[in-house]
Amino acid sequence: MTRINKAACIGGGVIGGAWAARFILAGIDTKVFDPHPDAERIIGEVMANAERAYGMLTMAPLPPKGKLTFATSIEEAVKGADWIQESVPERPDLKRSVLTQIDAAADSKALIGSSTSGILPTDLQRDMKHPERMFVAHPYNPVYLLPLAELVGGERTSRATLEEARAKLAPIGMKGVIINREIEAFVGDRLLEALWREALWLIKDDICDTETLDDVIRYSFGMRWAQMGLFETYRIAGGEAGMSHFLAQFGPCLSWPWTKLTDVVDLNDELVDKIAGQSDRQSGARGIRELERIRDQNLVSIMQALKAGDEGRGWGAGKLLAEFEDHLWKTAPPQAAGDAAQPIRLAEFKVQPSWVDYNGHMTEYRYSQCFADSADALLRMIGADMQYVAEGHSYYTVENHLRLLDECKLGDGLYVTAQLLPSDDKKLHSFLWLHRISDDRIVATCEHLMLHVSSQKGKAVPALAQIQARLEPLLAAHALLDKPEAMGRHVGQKR
Amino acid sequence: MTRINKAACIGGGVIGGAWAARFILAGIDTKVFDPHPDAERIIGEVMANAERAYGMLTMAPLPPKGKLTFATSIEEAVKGADWIQESVPERPDLKRSVLTQIDAAADSKALIGSSTSGILPTDLQRDMKHPERMFVAHPYNPVYLLPLAELVGGERTSRATLEEARAKLAPIGMKGVIINREIEAFVGDRLLEALWREALWLIKDDICDTETLDDVIRYSFGMRWAQMGLFETYRIAGGEAGMSHFLAQFGPCLSWPWTKLTDVVDLNDELVDKIAGQSDRQSGARGIRELERIRDQNLVSIMQALKAGDEGRGWGAGKLLAEFEDHLWKTAPPQAAGDAAQPIRLAEFKVQPSWVDYNGHMTEYRYSQCFADSADALLRMIGADMQYVAEGHSYYTVENHLRLLDECKLGDGLYVTAQLLPSDDKKLHSFLWLHRISDDRIVATCEHLMLHVSSQKGKAVPALAQIQARLEPLLAAHALLDKPEAMGRHVGQKR
Structure with missing residues (x-):
C-alpha cells in the first residue's frame, strides 16, 4: 500500500495538530512548524485527545508512534517530507505565501495539501513552481477522529496527485473523497452553510430555541446521516419505484416558499446574544472539555457500531475502520x-x-x-x-x-x-x-x-x-x- | 407515567403503519382504518420490520403486544381511543375533512395528532368542534425506530394538549419536541429542504456526484449530528471563548456568495435522470429491502452506541433508549x-x-x-x-x-x-x-x-x-x- 514516509505540518493549531496526531499514531515521523508561542502546548493537548480516542476506538495493534519534532523554519520542517499539510489561518494572502515557501523548499515530488475550508486551490497555487502536486485536503473537526478529507484540485493540479493523495490517506484511516471541480467552500461546507442560514432564521424568528433545533436533528435525520447520506436515504423513501419516483413526488415541494434562504440573516449583536444565551441554557452546565470528551466517545461508539453494519461486513465509517484495523493487523510485527x-x-x-x-x-x-x-x-x-x-x-x-x-x-x-x-x-x-x-x-x-x-x-x-x-x-x-x-x-x- | 390506553390510526401506509407498530409493541390495543385494498399487507410488512428492529434494539422485557384491529370506518376506529393519529395523504382538503370526521366521532378529550410534514395545524383544525386537542405530531422515517415527533399546535390548540402529548409519547420510546410557533414544514423539514436545494445544485453543476455527496456527509458531520445537533457541536468549535466567539468568527462567511439558495433549481427531466442514474450506480446493486435492513440495523447500533455515552449515563437518542428500557423493566410483570x-x-x-x-x-x-x-x-x-x-x-x-x-x-x-x-x-x-x-x-x-x-x-x-x-x-x-x-x-x- 502507498504510504506516507515522512510528514510535515505547517501550522499546528487544532487542525494542524490533529493532522500531526493522525500521522504520528500511524507511525509516521512528523515535523511541525508553528511560530505561535503556545504551539507545543496546543499540539500536546490535541495529541492527548487523539491518543485517548484511539485507545477507545480500536484494539488493533497501532505501530510504534512516529517521532514528533518541532522545526524552527518552514524549510527545516519540509526537508525530506513526502506529505506536507498546511493549516495556517484562513487568510488567502498568508496561505498563498506559506504555500509558495513550502513549494520552494520541499522535494519537487512531495504532496502539498492545504486544510483550507473554502479558498480555491487555483488561487493558492498561483505562485508555485510545482503547482501540479498541490491540492486542498479539507478535514473535519475533530480531525483525529472524523475520517473525511475533501480532496480538491486547482486548475494546475494533476489528477494523479489527487489519486495519490487518496491512496496515501487510506493507511492512516482517512477517507479521501475527490471533488470534481473547485468551488468556494467545496461540498461539505456548502451543505453546512445552507443548514446554518436556515437555522439562524428559525432562532431569530422564535420558531424554536437552539436546544429544540439540536434535538430535532439528533433524534431524527442526524442518525440517518451518520450512516447513509442524503441520496441513499431518500432512495429508500422512493421504495421499489426508485429515485425518479421520489424526485417526482418531491419536486413540487422545492418551489414552495418555505426556506428563508433567499435572504441572508443579519447576524447582529442582538441575534448573537440570543443564540449565545440559549446555548448557555442548553449546554452551559458542561465545560467545553467535557463536551469534547462526550463527543469523542460518541463518535468512537458510532464508528464501532457501524463496523457491525451490513451483516458484519462494516458500513460507511465503520467499514473504513475495519479496513484500517485490517491494515494494522497485517503490518504489525509478530x-x-x-x-x-x-x-x-x-x-x-x-x-x-x-x-x-x-x-x-x-x-x-x-x-x-x-x-x-x-x-x-x-x-x-x-x-x-x-x-x-x-x-x-x-x-x-x-x-x-x-x-x-x-x-x-x-x-x-x-x-x-x-x-x-x-x-x-x-x-x-x-x-x-x-x-x-x-x-x-x-x-x-x-x-x-x-x-x-x-x-x-x-x-x-x-x-x-x-x-x-x-x-x-x-x-x-x-x-x-x-x-x-x-x-x-x-x-x-x-x- | 401518563400513558396511552387505546390508540387509533387513520391511514395505515408506511407512516400510519409504523405508528401502529409503535403502539402495539408498547402493549397498546390499536384500531386501524384505511380503505386502501393493500392496507393489511402494508401494515403487516411494517410490523415485521418494526418487530425485527425492536428485537435487535433492546433486551428489555417488552409487554405483551397490543391487539391490532382493522376497523371499517373512522367512527368505529376512534371509538374509545385516547390517542388518534391521522396519517392520510398530504392533501390539505383531504386531511381537514378526515380530521373533522375524527373530531366528530371521538371522545372530546382524546388527543388527535396529524402526521403532516408541512401543513399548518391552524388550517387542519378549522372545522373542528374541539380543536384545542388537535396538533401536529410529525415523525421521521423509519417511524418505528427514529424517536422524534415534532409537536406543533395551531391557533386553537391548547398548550396543555402539547404537554400531554409529549408525556404520552415517552412510555412508547418517543421524543416529543414542542415547536413554539407553526410555520410551513416546521423545523426539521425546513432544515432538510435547505440542504436538499444546495445538494441539487451541486449535482446539477457537476461539482460531485450523489455518491461523493453522500460520502462527504456520512464520513464527517453526519456522525456529529447523530449525537449533538448544530449548536452544541459548534459551541465546542468556539472553545472556551464560547458561542459568541464562534459566531463572531463565523458571521462574515454567511454573507459570502456561497450557496446557490437564492434560486430554486429547475428539477427538470434532465436533472431527475442524472440523479437517478448516479443513484443507480451508487446503490443499485442492493434492493430497497436490503438497504432498509442495513439502515435499520445501523440505526439500532447507533442508538445502542449512544446508550453508552456520557460515561454510561446515556446521550441523546441513547439516553432516551435507556429511559424506555428502564420503563419496560419497571412495568414488566414478575x-x-x-x-x-x-x-x-x-x-x-x-x-x-x-x-x-x-x-x-x-x-x-x-x-x-x-x-x-x-x-x-x-x-x-x-x-x-x-x-x-x-x-x-x-x-x-x-x-x-x-x-x-x-x-x-x-x-x-x-x-x-x-x-x-x-x-x-x-x-x-x-x-x-x-x-x-x-x-x-x-x-x-x-x-x-x-x-x-x-x-x-x-x-x-x-x-x-x-x-x-x-x-x-x-x-x-x-x-x-x-x-x-x-x-x-x-x-x-x-x-
Missing part, C-alpha cells in the same frame, strides 16, 4: 515472546462505559471478553494470525473456567498475563490472570482450553509445523513454572 | 416460574452481526453474555430486580465454567434453560444450557455461582426473606432432578 521463563503479558484493556452494569462494575461477560481477546493475542504470538485463519486453520475455544475476584470500575486499566499448561499438537491449555494496572491486584483468573481445527474438515487436526515450532520453546519454558494455584478447580470447590 | 419440576426457560437470544468473529461464528465471550443475561433473568424471577439493587443488595457472579459444544452462526435463535443446584442463603449455584432453537441442540453449558452481597457492607450477606421465599420452592423442586452430567467438572477433565 508479537515478541518476552522473557519465556515468566508468564507472558498479552494485552491491555480499559473498562469502557458500555462494559459497566447496573451495579456500577464491569459486567461478567466483559471479563470473559478480556480473556478471549488475550487468547487471540496469544494465538497471534505463535503465528496463528488472520492469514492462518484465511488459509483454513484456527484454534477454537472449547472450555474455560472463570473466577471473578474483584470489582472493576469505569476507566480502570487492566492487563492479562498467561502461563501455558501442558498441551499437545491439537490442544492448547493455558491459565490467564487479569490484573488491575493501578494496584497490580489480580481481579480475575481464567483456565482456558482451545482445540486446533481445520475449518474445511470441521474437526480437530494437528497445528501446522510453523505453529508448533513457535509453541515448543514457550511450553518448555513454562513447564518450569509453578502450577497455578487454581488450575484444575471446579466451580464452588472449597479452597 | 417472570413466571413455569413448571418447577423442570429446568426453567430463562431468555432468548439472536446471534447479532457484532457477535460474530473472524471465524464466522459467535465469538467466545458472547456465549458468556447469553449465560450472564440469563442469570440476570433468573434473579428477576426470584425478585432480585433493579429495585432490589437500588436498595443496596445484589447477587455478584464469582465463578463460572463454560463449555462450548457447537458453533452458532449469524441469525441463529438461541435460548437458555437453568437448573438450580444446592444453594444456601448467600450462595446461588446453578447449571445452564444454551440451546439452538432450530434443532434444539445444546450449543454450550455453564456452571454458575453467585454470591449475595450488600453493596454498602461490601461483603456477602444472606438474601432478604422475600427472595428466599421465592427461591425455596424452586430449590426443592430442582433437588428432584438428575444432576447435570458436566456439574463439578474442571477444564480439560476427561469424560
Whole structure:
C-alpha cells in the first residue's frame, strides 16, 4: 500500500495538530512548524485527545508512534517530507505565501495539501513552481477522529496527485473523497452553510430555541446521516419505484416558499446574544472539555457500531475502520515472546462505559471478553494470525473456567498475563490472570482450553509445523513454572 | 407515567403503519382504518420490520403486544381511543375533512395528532368542534425506530394538549419536541429542504456526484449530528471563548456568495435522470429491502452506541433508549416460574452481526453474555430486580465454567434453560444450557455461582426473606432432578 514516509505540518493549531496526531499514531515521523508561542502546548493537548480516542476506538495493534519534532523554519520542517499539510489561518494572502515557501523548499515530488475550508486551490497555487502536486485536503473537526478529507484540485493540479493523495490517506484511516471541480467552500461546507442560514432564521424568528433545533436533528435525520447520506436515504423513501419516483413526488415541494434562504440573516449583536444565551441554557452546565470528551466517545461508539453494519461486513465509517484495523493487523510485527521463563503479558484493556452494569462494575461477560481477546493475542504470538485463519486453520475455544475476584470500575486499566499448561499438537491449555494496572491486584483468573481445527474438515487436526515450532520453546519454558494455584478447580470447590 | 390506553390510526401506509407498530409493541390495543385494498399487507410488512428492529434494539422485557384491529370506518376506529393519529395523504382538503370526521366521532378529550410534514395545524383544525386537542405530531422515517415527533399546535390548540402529548409519547420510546410557533414544514423539514436545494445544485453543476455527496456527509458531520445537533457541536468549535466567539468568527462567511439558495433549481427531466442514474450506480446493486435492513440495523447500533455515552449515563437518542428500557423493566410483570419440576426457560437470544468473529461464528465471550443475561433473568424471577439493587443488595457472579459444544452462526435463535443446584442463603449455584432453537441442540453449558452481597457492607450477606421465599420452592423442586452430567467438572477433565 502507498504510504506516507515522512510528514510535515505547517501550522499546528487544532487542525494542524490533529493532522500531526493522525500521522504520528500511524507511525509516521512528523515535523511541525508553528511560530505561535503556545504551539507545543496546543499540539500536546490535541495529541492527548487523539491518543485517548484511539485507545477507545480500536484494539488493533497501532505501530510504534512516529517521532514528533518541532522545526524552527518552514524549510527545516519540509526537508525530506513526502506529505506536507498546511493549516495556517484562513487568510488567502498568508496561505498563498506559506504555500509558495513550502513549494520552494520541499522535494519537487512531495504532496502539498492545504486544510483550507473554502479558498480555491487555483488561487493558492498561483505562485508555485510545482503547482501540479498541490491540492486542498479539507478535514473535519475533530480531525483525529472524523475520517473525511475533501480532496480538491486547482486548475494546475494533476489528477494523479489527487489519486495519490487518496491512496496515501487510506493507511492512516482517512477517507479521501475527490471533488470534481473547485468551488468556494467545496461540498461539505456548502451543505453546512445552507443548514446554518436556515437555522439562524428559525432562532431569530422564535420558531424554536437552539436546544429544540439540536434535538430535532439528533433524534431524527442526524442518525440517518451518520450512516447513509442524503441520496441513499431518500432512495429508500422512493421504495421499489426508485429515485425518479421520489424526485417526482418531491419536486413540487422545492418551489414552495418555505426556506428563508433567499435572504441572508443579519447576524447582529442582538441575534448573537440570543443564540449565545440559549446555548448557555442548553449546554452551559458542561465545560467545553467535557463536551469534547462526550463527543469523542460518541463518535468512537458510532464508528464501532457501524463496523457491525451490513451483516458484519462494516458500513460507511465503520467499514473504513475495519479496513484500517485490517491494515494494522497485517503490518504489525509478530508479537515478541518476552522473557519465556515468566508468564507472558498479552494485552491491555480499559473498562469502557458500555462494559459497566447496573451495579456500577464491569459486567461478567466483559471479563470473559478480556480473556478471549488475550487468547487471540496469544494465538497471534505463535503465528496463528488472520492469514492462518484465511488459509483454513484456527484454534477454537472449547472450555474455560472463570473466577471473578474483584470489582472493576469505569476507566480502570487492566492487563492479562498467561502461563501455558501442558498441551499437545491439537490442544492448547493455558491459565490467564487479569490484573488491575493501578494496584497490580489480580481481579480475575481464567483456565482456558482451545482445540486446533481445520475449518474445511470441521474437526480437530494437528497445528501446522510453523505453529508448533513457535509453541515448543514457550511450553518448555513454562513447564518450569509453578502450577497455578487454581488450575484444575471446579466451580464452588472449597479452597 | 401518563400513558396511552387505546390508540387509533387513520391511514395505515408506511407512516400510519409504523405508528401502529409503535403502539402495539408498547402493549397498546390499536384500531386501524384505511380503505386502501393493500392496507393489511402494508401494515403487516411494517410490523415485521418494526418487530425485527425492536428485537435487535433492546433486551428489555417488552409487554405483551397490543391487539391490532382493522376497523371499517373512522367512527368505529376512534371509538374509545385516547390517542388518534391521522396519517392520510398530504392533501390539505383531504386531511381537514378526515380530521373533522375524527373530531366528530371521538371522545372530546382524546388527543388527535396529524402526521403532516408541512401543513399548518391552524388550517387542519378549522372545522373542528374541539380543536384545542388537535396538533401536529410529525415523525421521521423509519417511524418505528427514529424517536422524534415534532409537536406543533395551531391557533386553537391548547398548550396543555402539547404537554400531554409529549408525556404520552415517552412510555412508547418517543421524543416529543414542542415547536413554539407553526410555520410551513416546521423545523426539521425546513432544515432538510435547505440542504436538499444546495445538494441539487451541486449535482446539477457537476461539482460531485450523489455518491461523493453522500460520502462527504456520512464520513464527517453526519456522525456529529447523530449525537449533538448544530449548536452544541459548534459551541465546542468556539472553545472556551464560547458561542459568541464562534459566531463572531463565523458571521462574515454567511454573507459570502456561497450557496446557490437564492434560486430554486429547475428539477427538470434532465436533472431527475442524472440523479437517478448516479443513484443507480451508487446503490443499485442492493434492493430497497436490503438497504432498509442495513439502515435499520445501523440505526439500532447507533442508538445502542449512544446508550453508552456520557460515561454510561446515556446521550441523546441513547439516553432516551435507556429511559424506555428502564420503563419496560419497571412495568414488566414478575417472570413466571413455569413448571418447577423442570429446568426453567430463562431468555432468548439472536446471534447479532457484532457477535460474530473472524471465524464466522459467535465469538467466545458472547456465549458468556447469553449465560450472564440469563442469570440476570433468573434473579428477576426470584425478585432480585433493579429495585432490589437500588436498595443496596445484589447477587455478584464469582465463578463460572463454560463449555462450548457447537458453533452458532449469524441469525441463529438461541435460548437458555437453568437448573438450580444446592444453594444456601448467600450462595446461588446453578447449571445452564444454551440451546439452538432450530434443532434444539445444546450449543454450550455453564456452571454458575453467585454470591449475595450488600453493596454498602461490601461483603456477602444472606438474601432478604422475600427472595428466599421465592427461591425455596424452586430449590426443592430442582433437588428432584438428575444432576447435570458436566456439574463439578474442571477444564480439560476427561469424560
